Amino acid sequence: MQFTDIIKKPILTEKTYAQMEKGVYSFAVAYDANKFQIANAVEVIFKVKVVKVNTIKIDKKPKNVGRYHGFVNRYKKAIITLAEGNTINIFPQDDATKTTEVKADKKAAKEVSDVEKRAAAKLAHKNEKASKAVSSVASKKTTTRKLGGE
Structure with missing residues (x-):
């Protein structure tokens, strides 16, 4: 046998x-x-x-x-x-699935870190734009309006 x-x-x-x-x-x-x-x-x-x-x-x-x-x-x-x-x-396929899960987790973590970096850069760019806009508005002088028919 x-x-x-x-x-x-x-x-x-x-x-x-x-x-x-x-x-x-x-x-x-x-x-x-x-x-x-x-x-x-x-x-x-x-x-x-x-x-x-x-x-x-x-x-x-x-x-x-x-x-x-x-x-x-x-x-x-x-x-x-x-x-x-x-x-x-x-269950030999469990080992294979665990290794693929670990690889997927690493890939997802890398993608998340890339997304976070892009979001941080975008936020910094927006903050710069906002600070420039605020400073330009503050430096603008008000003009006097003419009243009546002068």
Whole structure:
């Protein structure tokens, strides 16, 4: 049996998320795989050191969809404990999204700083214009109006 055939998918529930922080991961595995094959497959695929493997055979469960009756297939669950300091990155796209988010944040910060610089320059230019206008108005002399028919 090949390594890629042994491990089918990770089992992701609230409980398994809590266990992941402790270095314990759960996978749905091939029904006929034994603990040694599972441990070897995890070590080769994820490049980690496996300390312990517990397996559970989950029976089929009845499921109804409308008026149709059927079953959810049976499977084997492997609960794998890793050596201290080892982790499995189940969501590799999260790392990619984090790096793109960091790049986007840096780009946005740069754009914001550019916008702030332009706004500051515009404000300074307006202040200069206003101060010139005020000084020119203050220096203007008032003329006397002629009244009547002189």
